[in-house]
Amino acid sequence: MTTITTQVAIIGGGPSGLLLSQLLNRAGVATVILERSSRERVLSRIRAGILEGGTVQLLHEAGVGARMDAEGIPHDGCNLADDETMVHIDFQALTGKQVMVYGQTEVTQDLYAAQDQQGTSILHEVTDVVISDLDQARSHVDFTHQGLRKRLECLYVAGCDGFHGVSRKTIPDEKRREFERVYPFGWLGILSETPPVSDELIYSNSRRGFALASMRNENLVRYYVQVPLSDKVEDWSDQRFWDEFARRIPSDAAERLVTGPSIEKSIAPLRSFVSEPLRWGNLFLVGDSAHIVPPTGAKGLNLAASDVHYLHGALVEAVMGKGTAGIDDYPARALARVWKAMRFSWQMTTMLHRFDGEDAFAEQMRKATLDHLAHSETARRDLAENYVGLPF
Numbered sequence: 001m002t003t004i005t006t007q008v009a010i011i012g013g014g015p016s017g018l019l020l021s022q023l024l025n026r027a028g029v030a031t032v033i034l035e036r037s038s039r040e041r042v043l044s045r046i047r048a049g050i051l052e053g054g055t056v057q058l059l060h061e062a063g064v065g066a067r068m069d070a071e072g073i074p075h076d077g078c079n080l081a082d083d084e085t086m087v088h089i090d091f092q093a094l095t096g097k098q099v100m101v102y103g104q105t106e107v108t109q110d111l112y113a114a115q116d117q118q119g120t121s122i123l124h125e126v127t128d129v130v131i132s133d134l135d136q137a138r139s140h141v142d143f144t145h146q147g148l149r150k151r152l153e154c155l156y157v158a159g160c161d162g163f164h165g166v167s168r169k170t171i172p173d174e175k176r177r178e179f180e181r182v183y184p185f186g187w188l189g190i191l192s193e194t195p196p197v198s199d200e201l202i203y204s205n206s207r208r209g210f211a212l213a214s215m216r217n218e219n220l221v222r223y224y225v226q227v228p229l230s231d232k233v234e235d236w237s238d239q240r241f242w243d244e245f246a247r248r249i250p251s252d253a254a255e256r257l258v259t260g261p262s263i264e265k266s267i268a269p270l271r272s273f274v275s276e277p278l279r280w281g282n283l284f285l286v287g288d289s290a291h292i293v294p295p296t297g298a299k300g301l302n303l304a305a306s307d308v309h310y311l312h313g314a315l316v317e318a319v320m321g322k323g324t325a326g327i328d329d330y331p332a333r334a335l336a337r338v339w340k341a342m343r344f345s346w347q348m349t350t351m352l353h354r355f356d357g358e359d360a361f362a363e364q365m366r367k368a369t370l371d372h373l374a375h376s377e378t379a380r381r382d383l384a385e386n387y388v389g390l391p392f
Contacts, residue, residue, distance in 0.1 A: 001142075002150045004121075006032040007319050009141045009154040011129060011167050013042055013122055015104055016287035016304035017160035018111035022062045023312040025118050029319050032152055033122040034129060034143055036161070039112065042124075046191060046264050047104035049216055050075075050201075050298035052389030055305040056100050064110040072102035073217065078387065080352070081204040081250050082367055087374045088200075094377070094384040103216045104301050131157055131170045134281030155282065156315055156327075160304075162288040163273070171280040183270040183294060183349065184356050187212075187224040188231065190241055191264040196221050197253050203296070203352055204249045205366055210353045211248035226353055229269060238262050270294040272346055274338060278331040284311055291338050296352060297345035302389060303338060309392050310334045337390060344386040 008024055010017045013035030021031040035042065051059075051072070059065045076092040091097055115122060123145050130142045134157070141152040159167020168176070187210075196215040204211045210226035225244050227236075238261055246254040273292040278285045287304030310333045314326025351369050355362065373379045 002148065003153055004032060004150065005153045006030045006121075007154060008156050008158060008315060009034070009139075009152045010158045010160055011131070011141065012160035012162060012165060012289070013037075013039075013124065014045075014160065014162065014287075015108050015111060015301060016308055017158070018108065018115055019058070019062055019305065020158055020160060020286060020308045020312055021120055022064065022111055022114055022118070023058075023308065024315060025115075025120060026063065027312070027316045029316055031120060032154075033115075033120065034126040034141065034152070035122065035124050036126055036129075036165075038124050039122075043105060043108055043112075045105065046189070046222070046266065048295070048298065048301040049101055049103045049214055049222060050302075051100040051102055051107075052302045052305075053097050053099070054309070054389050054392050055302050058305050058309055059107065059110075062111075062114070064107075064114045067106070067110055068100065068102045071106070071217065072100045073215070074098045074100055075200055077384075078201040078203065079198065080370060080373065081202055082370045083206055084250050085367075085370060085374070086202070086250050087370055087380075089373070089380055089384050089387070091384045091388050094381045095388055097388040099298070099388055101215060101217075107301070129166045131166065131283060134170070134283050136282075139282045155319060157283045158286055158311065158315075159283060159289045160286045163292055165289050167283065167289045168275050168285055170283060171277070175277070175280070177276045179272075179274045179276075181272040181346065183272075183353070184229065185209075185226050185353065186229050186231070186267045186269045187295065188227045188233070188236055188241065188267045189222060189224045189265070190238070190262040191216075192221050192223070192260050192262050193219055194221055194258045194260040195219055197249065197257050202249060202253060203348070205352045205354070205370075206248040207354075208244070208248050211245055213249060213253065227267060228356075231267060233265050233267055236265065241265075268295070270296075270349065272342055272349075274335075274342060276331070276335065278307075278334055279327070284315075284327070284330060286311060291342070293342060293345040294349045296348040297341070297387065299341045299345050303341050306337050306392055307334050337392070340386075340390055
């Protein structure tokens, strides 16, 4: 068996793994990244598009902010709608902060380019990963790559391999505590090269269900509609999607709607999920390996970035022999922010979606919540503070 030695093994080559590696490398800590998919597949994943200010700052710290600054679109607010009623949430006026519209795929491309420039070892299409010796001075990650069984010897392991990855499952079942809320619907999303229906996002509830008007740039939109979990992508022609989407957004926005062929279409189930602990010996969970949020609050990628923020400095201190206080504190610091974001995403999801079997009371509560936001600056400020991102 071939043995490779590094300081931090990173399982998962998505944005959280790449960002953690980039920051560690810039601080003089060696990493090797193991990714189960091809690079092409990683870059084809259509995911988040809203970056909090803290995430933007962290990307600058990692040296990958130039293209984001040039091509990203700062947003000063968003809109919440219920049928024809629309409330504007002015982030800038309420908090003095913005968010950045810049797709996760673009972030991942920027991180790959930076990692390639630094010469980081990124192994793709890795299978049969086994993490061991997490209670020893040096831990091991065994895996198969290009038909050969290999071993990666390291001081620490960062599990950035998502909800279905091996990292979380390495923690014994009896030592894990998992919290989950599975929602009885999904989001059907399309990507289309058409101009956005609005300069800012519209989160829209209607009697037909939820819709979101989002964007990636001035001629690329990402739109969603709430669908039953039983629906399949092939059930939805482009025309059916456009017709349904137009019915769920306010009529003045629908009049501005420009339609066109979809270039990507997918259905994502919604869940809220947290697994504790975030540390098991020399293993640390990061991002989706430890927590999943529904996309309603735009927190998924941003939560992964906050985990990276807390962990990378702690690992640098530990690897450089400056103490373990940072890695000891990582689970508590990261989880405190995770649970606050979990609450916000759950609140947004509940406020904006219709649930099967709900009564008329639930509909009136959604309308009352939106009315409260319309007339209370305090309520709008609370939503804005959470949306733009709580401090790290």
